[in-house]
Amino acid sequence: MAFRYGREVQAPGAARAREFLIPAYHAYCSSTIGGNTRKYHGLVVRDGHLLLAGIDEKVNGIQISTQQYRDAGNETGLTQLLAFSAYPPEWIYTVGNALIRKTITFDGDLTVRYGITGEAGLWVRPLVTSRTVNRVLRDPAPAIVHEPDGFRWNGLFFQGDLPYRADPVTYRDVWYQREQERGYEAAEDLFSPGVFQGRVTDSIVTFRCSGATGHTWEHPRPPAQGIPGWLGRAADAFCQGDEIFAGYPWFCESWGRDSAISACGLLIDRGRRAEAQAVLRRLAGSKKNGLIPNRFPDNYHSGDATLWYIHALGKYRERWGDDAFINETKPVAGSLLAEYPFSPVARLDHDLITVAPGSTWMDTPFTPREGKPVEVNALWIHALDIAESMGIPVPASPAAARREFQRFYNPAAQCFSDTIDPPDPRVRPNQVIALALGLAAPEQAKTALKTIARTLLTPYGLRSLSPEDPGYRGQYEGDASYHNGCVWPWLTGFYCEALLGTGVPRHQVAPLLLPILSHAREAGIGYISEIFDGDFPYHPRGCIAQAWSVAEIARAYRMVFAKTYAGQLF
16 A cells, blocks of 8 residues: 655645654664654664764755754745655655656665656755764764765765765754654754755656665565555564564664564564564573563563563464474473562462562553553463463463452453452453453453443554543653553454454454554554554554554454455555
8 A cells, every 4th residue: 555645745734744664674764754853763773873864955946855943944845745655755846847756765775866857956965963863962073084976974875966065064953843742852953064966857866875784684575465565564664683673763672572462463473484483582582580571681570571472472383383493482481481470570379470560561650550460360371371282381270360360350340450459440451451362251251342442442442541530641641641541552453352252243343443544644654653642633642653553453454354254444
């Protein structure tokens, strides 16, 4: 599916609300249709460092680049913009009698092409810096080496077809709208070493920035199967060798919990066997005291990453059977299960698991969830079942744990408590994981799903807390609202699985996916955001591209649009 926009992107709000993202191995290229709005944006970002921020461009003396500056509008370029499409990102401008078709491609190296129809004077200034993506910089002074056809810095070489002239200029007070909205320092300076300039008639002019990365993943990736092409492309964006990056632009690293959850939808369901093995091996190789790290290399404060890892192993085994890889991982799974209930963050209490505060996926100080969380214990019982089926000794009886799990059901709330011991009757979405794994009696499951639909369901996923709760926050306001009202799309996969498991027909579940699939045209173009506001109109928030959001929507799509159902979306 191509993402095409017409003259609606002449409106600054529309252009700057839509971001494109092109990842490569430990590098990416990202901005909006209307210029950088985040300190994380840049045409070449490598290993968490911004190197090439953007390009200032003029055609026949009229500026078509649209980067904003503090206290200064810069909308002229948008008035010349006729259309935009992705991927690859392509802008179509008209300036006078000239039509300009600008296209960006990125595979670690950047190529920018200007297709000129008619005659135009083209003026191009690259804007560079050298900083980490999570800060801004004043008075950058990158070490520039000028050459006849371009310049070098930080291992990169920028060159072009037009004549180059060294002419150093500092661009002051480049302004990032989204950073100001988020409460961060929003202005910085960028450096331009020189200018490329010349006249072009009915021709293509190319600029290249090479040297960002020489790494590629060794296994070829077949076309997406069972999901729309754009969703397959989005899934590939997070898969970086034996790592799964958690999200773009500020979670560009592999996390244990996120990787284990995402591996199912991004790799296993899509038949990416070698990549799935590589990711699971890396997680297994990092185990310590029965735990998989939350953040590499040494943050082991996750009370559920181990269980999500075993869940992913179970999914792998369902897909490919007891192959050599499963035999290889049996000792790992056995060791994890034996040590996990006696680890620093989890302990066996009778037949269920009590975890340390702040160790579940709802991990802010505002959602400690001390005691026995519902999804952790659902995953625990599921892990015991998987282990028994693999012939691995288990530290507790799955049948006894199931019986004790019934304590989670709260008849007064008509759903499952979020935690017990101590009890937390607040209506949260974590129970859908237990429902999807089949741990509720049929009538209890149907009742709980009705409560969830009434209190938590939105067009973009499930709220993290019921609006009926006094602690509910319907708009994103940082950590206080992160898990107390914000909508999390990644739970959609388990919600759909639970609905189907209770007999809801696919054709009734399918419409639930329409809004989140349509969301691919906004925010991160071709991706799914991390979170949304819990209140209408459900603005997208957080990362513009989140691994488990994409993974679980892809998994839900497959479940709903299996071969036995003739419908299809997008």
